[in-house]
Amino acid sequence: xxxxxxxxxxxxxxxxxxxxxxxxxxxxxxxxxxxxxxxxxxxxxxxxxxxxxxxxxxxxxxxxxxxxxxxxxxxxxxxxxxxxxxxxxxxxxxxxxxxxxxxxxxxxxxxxxxxxxxxxxxxxxxxxxxxxxxxxxxxxxxxxxxxxxxxxxxxxxxxxxxxxxxxxxxxxxxxxxxxxxxxxxxxxxxxxxxxxxxxxxxxxxxxxxxxxxxxxxxxxxxxxxxxxxxxxxxxxxxxxxxxxxxxxxxxxxxxxxxxxxxxxxxxxxxxxxxxxxxxxxxxxxxxxxxxxxxxxxxxxxxxxxxxxxxxxxxxxxxxxxxxxxxxxxxxxxxxxxxxxxxxxxxxxxxxxxxxxxxxxxxxxxxxxxxxxxxxxxxxxxxxxxxxxxxxxxxxxxxxxxxxxxxxxxxxxxxxxxxxxxxxxxxxxxxxxxxxxxxxxxxxxxxxxxxxxxxxxxxxxxxxxxxxxxxxxxxxxxxxxxxxxxxxxxxxxxxxxxxxxxxxxxxxxxxxxxxxxxxxxxxxxxxxxxxxxxxxxxxxxxxxxxxxxxxxxxxxxxxxxxxxxxxxxxxxxxxxxxxxxxxxxxxxxxxxxxxxxxxxxxxxxxxxxxxxxxxxxxxxxxxxxxxxxxxxxxxxxxxxxxxxxxxxxxxxxxxxxxxxxxxxxxxxxxxxxxxxxxxxxxxxxxxxxxxxxxxxxxxxxxxxxxxxxxxxxxxxx
Numbered sequence: 066x067x068x069x070x071x072x073x074x075x076x077x078x079x080x081x082x083x084x085x086x087x088x089x090x091x092x093x094x095x096x097x098x099x100x101x102x103x104x105x106x107x108x109x110x111x112x113x114x115x116x117x118x119x120x121x122x123x124x125x126x127x128x129x130x131x132x133x134x135x136x137x138x139x140x141x142x143x144x145x146x147x148x149x150x151x152x153x154x155x156x157x158x159x160x161x162x163x164x165x166x167x168x169x170x171x172x173x174x175x176x177x178x179x180x181x182x183x184x185x186x187x188x189x190x191x192x193x194x195x196x197x198x199x200x201x202x203x204x205x206x207x208x209x210x211x212x213x214x215x216x217x218x219x220x221x222x223x224x225x226x227x228x229x230x231x232x233x234x235x236x237x238x239x240x241x242x243x244x245x246x247x248x249x250x251x252x253x254x255x256x257x258x259x260x261x262x263x264x265x266x267x268x269x270x271x272x273x274x275x276x277x278x279x280x281x282x283x284x285x286x287x288x289x290x291x292x293x294x295x296x297x298x299x300x301x302x303x304x305x306x307x308x309x310x311x312x313x314x315x316x317x318x319x320x321x322x323x324x325x326x327x328x329x330x331x332x333x334x335x336x337x338x339x340x341x342x343x344x345x346x347x348x349x350x351x352x353x354x355x356x357x358x359x360x361x362x363x364x365x366x367x368x369x370x371x372x373x374x375x376x377x378x379x380x381x382x383x384x385x386x387x388x389x390x391x392x393x394x395x396x397x398x399x400x401x402x403x404x405x406x407x408x409x410x411x412x413x414x415x416x417x418x419x420x421x422x423x424x425x426x427x428x429x430x431x432x433x434x435x436x437x438x439x440x441x442x443x444x445x446x447x448x449x450x451x452x453x454x455x456x457x458x459x460x461x462x463x464x465x466x467x468x469x470x471x472x473x474x475x476x477x478x479x480x481x482x483x484x485x486x487x488x489x490x491x492x493x494x495x496x497x498x499x500x501x502x503x504x505x506x507x508x509x510x511x512x513x514x515x516x517x518x519x520x521x522x523x524x525x526x527x528x529x530x531x532x533x534x535x536x537x538x539x540x541x542x543x544x545x546x547x548x549x550x551x552x553x554x555x556x557x558x559x560x561x562x563x564x565x566x567x568x569x570x571x572x573x574x575x576x577x578x579x580x581x582x583x584x585x586x587x588x589x590x591x592x593x594x595x596x597x598x599x600x601x602x603x604x605x606x607x608x609x610x611x612x613x614x615x616x617x618x619x620x621x622x623x624x625x626x627x628x629x630x631x632x633x634x635x636x637x638x639x640x641x642x643x644x645x646x647x648x649x650x651x652x653x654x655x656x657x658x659x660x661x662x663x664x665x666x667x668x669x670x671x672x673x674x675x676x677x678x679x680x681x682x683x684x685x686x687x688x689x690x691x692x693x694x695x696x697x698x699x700x701x702x703x704x705x706x707x708x709x710x711x712x713x714x715x716x717x718x719x720x721x722x723x724x725x726x727x728x729x730x731x732x733x734x735x736x737x738x739x740x741x742x743x744x745x746x747x748x749x750x751x752x753x754x755x756x757x758x759x760x761x762x763x764x765x766x767x768x769x770x771x772x773x774x775x776x777x778x779x780x781x
Contacts, residue, residue, distance in 0.1 A: 103156040104237045106269055108244055109276050110154035111147060114202055116256045116278060121146060121204065126249045131294035143242055145204035148211060151223035152189045153202060156269040159184045160225060185222050186270070194220050252280045311336055311387050318389050318675070322382050326670050328391070330382035331373060338384030343369045347762075351769075355758040357627050360649045361696050363682055366762040367654065370680050380669065390657075391671060392678040396690060396713050399679045401666045402658050404715075404723030410658035410677075412725070417536050418523040421550050422516055422764075425598075426605025427728060438602065439728065441583045441594055445501065445576040446728050451735055454500045458739035461496045466743050473748075473778040480777035482753050485622050486768055489615040489740075496736055497610035501576035502603070504560050509607065512556035515549045516608050522546050524763050557603045561596075576606060606729075613652040614733045616765055617643065618740055619772050620650035624698055626752040626774055631700065635745060641700035643737055644707060647719035648685045649698060652765040655680045656721055681718050682766075690716050751775045 084092070115122040121142075128142045160183040164175045175181065192199045194215045195206070212218040224231040231237075248254075257277035265273035315333040322328040331339050346368040353365055363371055370392060373381050380393040393399065402410055411431050415423075423429060427438050444450070465488060472481045494513050498504040522542060536543060564577055580602055583594040594602070624646055625632045635642050656679040660671050671677060688695045690711045691702070708714040720727040727733075753773035761769040 102269060104240050106154075106156040106271060107147065107150060107237065107241050109272065110270075111150045111241070111245060112248075112254060112278060113256070113272070113276055114150055114153070115146070116254050118202055119253075119255070121202075122249070122253065125245070126253075127294055129246045129249045131298055141208070142204070143245065144238075145207040147238060147241055147245075148207045148214070148221065148223075149202060149204040152195075152221060154264065154270055155185055155189065155223040157223070158186055158266055158270055160222070183222070188220075188222065252282060254278045254280050315384065315387055315389070318672075319382065321672070322389075328380060328382050329377040331377075331384070333384045333387075336387065338386045338388070339369070340384075340386060346372065351759075351761065353759070355760075357623075357752055357756070357758045359758070360698060361686065362760040363686070365760060366766065367680060367682060370683055374683075385676075389675045390678050391669075391675060392680060393669070394680070394684060394687070395667070396684065396687075396716060398667050398669055399656075399684070399718065400715055400722065402677055402679070403656065403718075403721055403725070406664065406666060407658075407723045407725060409662060409664050410660050412658060414659070416523070416526070418519065418526055418546065419764075421546060421553075422519040422523055422604070423608050424601030424604030426602040428605050428609060430601075435725075438594070438598070441579055442576065442602065442728060445579050446732055448731060451731055454732070455735060455739055457499050458496050458736050459743055461492060461499065462740040462743035464495075465492050465740075466747050469776055470747060470778060473776060478777075480775055482755075482773055483776045484771045484773050486615070486619045486772045489618040489622075490611065492740065493611035493615040493618070493736065494607075496614075496740075497606065500732075501606055501610060502560055503564060503575055503577060508560055508563075509556065512553055512560075512603075512607050513611070515553035515556065516604070516612075519546065519549050519553070520764050522549070553604065554600060557600050557607070560603070561599065577603070609727075610729060610732075612765055614736050616650070616652040616767060617646060617733065617737050619768065620766075621646045621737070621741065622744075622750055622774055623752070623768070623772055624649070626750040628698055629749070629751065631698075632745065632749055634700075635741065639738055639741055639745075640734075641703040643734060643741075644703045644710070644717065644719075645698060645700040648691075648717060650760065650766055651681050651685065651719045653681060653719070654762050654766060656718065679718065684716075684718065747779055749777045749779060751777070 115125070124142050125146060161180050162183075163180045164177055167177050168175050189195070190199045194217055196215075198206075207214045211221050214221065219226050224234040255278065257279050260277050261274045263273040265271055267273075312335065315338075319330075319333055322330075331342060333339075334341070347366070350365040350368045355362060355365070369383070373383060373392070374394065379395065380391050380398075383390050383392065393402075412429060415429050420429065427435065427442060430438055469481065469483060473479050475481075490513075494509060498509045502509070522545070526542070561577070561581070564581060577599075580594055580599045584596055584599055621643060625635065625642070631642060657676050658679075659676045660673055662673050664671050664673075685691070686695045690713060692711075694702075703710045707717050710717065715722050720730040720733075751774065753775055756773050757770045759769040760766055
């Protein structure tokens, strides 16, 4: 506070707030008095009341020992006791205000210059406002908060109300709680026989003869109390987690869905839900290898959705561990959830491994934080900026094309076999590094490798039972995850530090530059990001910015190799092929949302907290929406645009729809077009005889054994 006052004294530039030395002296007097006198009296009268009512002393002590502790003594009981003390023994006895002009308040006319006295001590014991027990000590009146403690919302006037309310009220309450927590941990107190109860008005309300109290030091009993309290907490937790969350609540939820909503599904199994069934079905499907012309890979990656839909109808309820999930297949329901009613839904809780992989960036962050992040990042993806990136995208693609050309020219048949999945991952990583972070694949290599390994850990644990606290145990897998998280953070910090060191307060207007500008901005009203939030966004865009486009390119080359006639057509028009690739081989397998309140979407009633799954590959093959050739590769369905490709306008869900749709969709399409333009100019593709068609769900849809392709150099 003193620093702020002195800085204000020295700030003489125009528009800066300033204080004179005399004003600083006056403020020091104010806070020297108000900063200790009132809080000391609050503590004094609290100790008095706790001595008179030992049951509340014991209640607070238990709260301090079991919930709050010395560093955060902010329990509910403590707050209630302090508020009740302020009501009965508030330091200030009255407020007064003087009318600047003639004024009428209600039916009372007050002439200019008249002083008005507001007697707090009388108003705080008004039985018509506080109830018949207004004269008694009853902290429970505040159990629903200050505004509901009496019959009018702002009945507690201890800190005043309105613009002239006490600036230090939070300071005073924190100070009092901190002191009282320490005292309760070490002592019990009772009133001394010599105490004389004689509250006196000595400018503030004080005990006229002081407050003599007998203190008793807690030793063995405090340890016993702590153990008992911990045992109570442990039993309560076990009851809540084991009986309520793992048995009773799933049973009740399943029964409610059956009887009230007519929605059925596989039976819940203790702790694991349907995870074991899902893993077993996916393992069985994983052994199948498809014909390269067979694009119905759903029995491989989503056999549980298909089986349960046939068995229980649409929609159905299933269990991810002890958490219920609804799987829907209706486009209209999906549209409402993702678009028109999106404000009632959150993205579902992400497992800790996925947060470690992608960070709490734009994909996973929620609420006002998402709005703030989106506002900072949006300018990096406007179309004018994206068009300026095309040259960089094509230069990166040209480097890969030159590399492949050099290898192909060494062979007499001017062709070579290339594993494109790996090549495209490296290429798109290089493009996102250059365009969004002003870096290169070489500098970001450590980050990409860490994310690749974290992806494997995430998938390995996705359908395992997650016990509370297990993520913090030093198991071999957790230690490896922690090391990868550290490597990822260090690699991203290196890129950030290089940018900070190379710029003098100006950070360019790419994605990283915009985020750093928001981090260092000190202008009032500007949107800001913390350094941790920037690192989370870097994780998000390092992963989403290369992984998804790499897979779009991979599956596009696969389809063009299977349908060579479209290679020629694509040299003239590629948008249709890219959209059809996204329809058949979309990187994301499903979209999920969780309602914040009970909500009805169409005819479907969804209770708060029950996540909704939208299985993209199944809906993209719905013959009632896409026609009888929904399982076939037919880019011509998009010849009149995306909205006319199916029987409903927003049937392609690859980038989602609504306010949470993918911010990078234009970037991804431009990148894919740039790369394919370079590749098609120089090469033709055909599937290698060694390719095995086995799409697999590893966070995103990947070719399980890679994509080996015969690349043939075209003639001049």
